[in-house]
Amino acid sequence: MAQITFDNLAHSYLPAPKADADWALKPMSLTWRDGGAYALLGSSGCGKTTLLNIISGLLHPSRGRVLFGDRNVTDLSTAERNIAQVFQFPVVYDTMSVRENLAFPLKNRGMPADQIAARVDAVARMIGMTDTLDRRARGLTADAKQKISLGRGMVRQDVNAILFDEPLTVIDPQMKWELRTQLKALHREFGHTMIYVTHDQTEALTFADEVVVMSEGRVVQAGTPQSLFDAPAHTFVGYFIGSPGMNLLDAEIQGTTARIAGTTIPLAAPYAPPKGRVQIGIRPDAVRPASEGLPFRLIRTEDVGHHRILRGEVAGAPFNLVVPEDQPIPAAFDRVALDPARIGVFVDDWRIEPLERAA
């Protein structure tokens, strides 16, 4: 196993990239800790698969280097990198039995038969296929075939990393939860570096110790699920993580106040006069109905069990509140109060620190 480092890595699928948009991955330097459980999260087309394929060696980066430990592996093949990769759709040998499919990566490496048998049994238990080990893969459902692919990805214990590219897309919802739990257990047991690509935040937040969020070919933030929730570094992270996401409003900042569409609200700390597009961001659970504060227009209320979501608008922008079930909601209210301690200030989409903390 090894720490994986991106050293000034960038990739374009075009032969002569010019504009920013020509780069599927913009220049990045990043370290993936040995033994870390990572989720790579971002919307469709942001570059997740490109990044994964550069780690595994399926794709050669246009610029920069990939290091495993101190070793430069940029020009090495996938096999030489010793990486297991599980794709979105099943990759199985139809004419082989489930057992033979699972044993294949081990046989290839010349593992003794008794060790192969023991390992295949263990993996079959993990993916819930003990009873189907001797069936041919042909004729199994897509769901079962994908479980075989997952099993094959996890069967070798000597790999540098296991990469999962949206592996649960074809799996039914109940099994999804079970398999995710198994992956987590496997990570705890063997400590492999795992990188799990998804565009589903629930999947990312339940699997990973660290979430790497991508947007438009850039890593905009990497951190624990809690840090992404509490202090998003970029408006995309604020909006993408959380359900509903962070509320964002255009604002003018003056010292310890923010002025939003003619109303002034307090901030918890002073800010230097920012230049650029300024927004404040606040999580829906840090806002409450009030008689003073920002003018709010309620559009609808959704009851989602342990809390309610009040969807509405502030100054023409979508704005949501999350209210715990046991907290009464006034029959009529047209203002909302924001908890100053939980307001973030963003300039041109990036979070800025207040003067006191920056000093």
Ligand SMILES: Nc1ncnc2c1ncn2[C@@H]1O[C@H](COP(=O)(O)OP(=O)(O)OP(=O)(O)O)[C@@H](O)[C@H]1O
């Ligand atoms: N083989 C290719 N040739 C040209 N452009 C490509 C190729 N593969 C991907 N791209 C482009 O590179 C960008 C990043 O794509 P990538 O597949 O890495 O994103 P992704 O985040 O994995 O998306 P998804 O979640 O839809 O799989 C996209 O603009 C995509 O159109």
